Amino acid sequence: MISDLFSVTVLIGILASGIRLSTPYLYAAIGETFGQKSGVLNLGVEGQMLLGAFAAFYVALTTGNLWLGVLAAMIVGALMGLAMAYVTVNLHAQQGISGIGFYLFGLGMSDLLFQKLMGTVETVKGFPEIYFPGLSDIPGIGKIFFSQNILVYGAYLLVPLAWFVLNKTTLGLKIRSVGENPDAADSLGVSVARIRYFTIILGGTLSGVAGASMSIALLNVFQQNMTSGLGFIAVALVYFGAWHPVGVLGGALLFSLINSLQLWIQVLGIPIPSDIAVMMPYVVTILVLVATVSRVRAPSALTKPFERGD
Amino acid sequence: MQSRLNSLIDALLPVLATLAALLVGAVMLIFLKVNPIVAYKALWDGAFGSSNAFAETLVKATPLLLVGLGICISFRGDVINIGGEGQMIIGAVFATWVGLTLTGLPGWLTITLSMLAGFLGGAIWGGIPGVLKAYFSVNEILSTVMMNAIAVQLMNFLLRGPMIDPEQALKASQIPQTARLEEIFRLPRLVPTRLHLGALIAVILAVLVYILLWRTTLGYRIRAVGQNPHASRYAGIKVQRYIVLALLLSGAFAGLAGATQVFGVNYRMITDGSSSGFTGSAGFNGIVAALFGGLHPILTIPASILFGALLVGANKMQRVVQVPSALITALNGLVVVFVVSSEILRKRRQQRREAVAKRENDSSPPPSGSGDKQLNQAEAGS
16 A cells, blocks of 8 residues: 555656656747748757756856846846857858767867866756645645746747748748749748748757756756757657657657656666666667658758759 | 969869868967967977877877778768767677687787678778668668767776676776777887877878778769769669678778777777767767868878878967867868868869869860869779
């Protein structure tokens, strides 16, 4: 009986932290979805997240205002997005490789600023768990769904919002048409460049928030390379979710729940090598890609620069 | 004459891109209240100031060159291999296992078998994404990134468990590392510095990769598939097979890079939990070097030395002017961005040349771009 109770508690813990851990994946991957829908692969997400995480942490630490931190992360992410947009839209640079360049830039720059401006690892008091009177006290459900920080709810609101914008608005139609058939979109008077600038900057902004959600909501510290590959996973989740925000949500939850499970396995001292547990989401992602790719088609113009009249 | 001048200007574009990145770096240094001349002087001294410094630069350049050679092959085949980190790790694991297991054989034989094992390990780790791309249409950028993450965890698992140093296994600290390679199983040093045989192997392989790409049918087909898969398929080339081969070979060279790191530098594998802890990000920086060398195996040699020098010099710069070496990582990123961005200048110039040539002389056979010419040559040779 005691063990049953114990496992229910653990299950609630796994679900609650799983939902919390999915936040950075969601912000980054939803942002990336917009970019890819318009035909641009941004592999620099990881770098944008790292700079965003640092900006948010540093501003929150020095001003004491968490929202200013989020704003700083958004601005930094947007600027990185702007640079990416110029390079890929105007200069037609190979998207995958320039993304690696922006990744290395963000990796080095965030580390450099961290060492120069802070020097040591510090902590901030991040966004607190929100208490909903009544709801938060419901056994189980309350802990899982109604005791999260504000950025978690923001991420989950973003999913239906992204779906709505992409599928039910003129802007969404333009984004999709630019990603599927830029020549046709152009001949109908849609500015391919302007749409792509918009989606890449939006993606950068959301990647910045993804970084902030780690440094001032989830972990409340900044360390060099703290994202450790999470931004690359976010890019993969877009393929995993077949360019659909709800599919992306599924992928993000899969990753974060397995991560959370793995953390609990360590906490409980269950003798499964944690390295093998951490490996599982990646293996699963590859298998899912194998299973779904033949059914789902990427945006036709993905990674192809647009030049009028050829 | 004109065309030679043009190709010289094209070849100089990456150099200009680097200068631009160093200029941005100088601005950043000024913001950090550091005299950029002093900082760059320290960087130069750290990389080339003494024979030891230069040897260290070459030691750092070796894995960059080996990874870069693989990148030359895969990118020429239009296959984007981002998996150098994972391929290095698996290559190192294979090689280390052989080096620690086949201890009854003569030293040279065990070393040779270990290097081959590293080659094989990398080939497997690159071949899997190759098969996934060729036969299941799985984007190789994603699968290689995933394979990197899997390789790291596999390394952590092996070094904490099955491959842990027997001495560490008995201690409470349990440092995740393998046993040290016996002295006779290490790559010999070339001169009284840390420079090891791996550097020479890498240079020889650069020549071999050049021959492979431009003097063999295999290389010609890899490049043909990269330039135009549809035409290649129409010409009877089994496109899928060459996609797999491009990634497999690319991974193999990265695997060898990992093996030489263990057998020439560290003499054991040790993990801090991350991939860069073992590779020093050579899996990524090798891409930078290859791009910088215009995806040409021979030009990748000086490019690797340049980036090796930046990495080594950065440490000295950190000591002298207290600028974190992370600055160099950031500048490497900028170099990549600038190099791929300058590509448009090269293309525009080529288009203009072709347009001019067409207008001037319509009766003579149409001029071809350098890429086509090389393709034709390779075709004639095959």
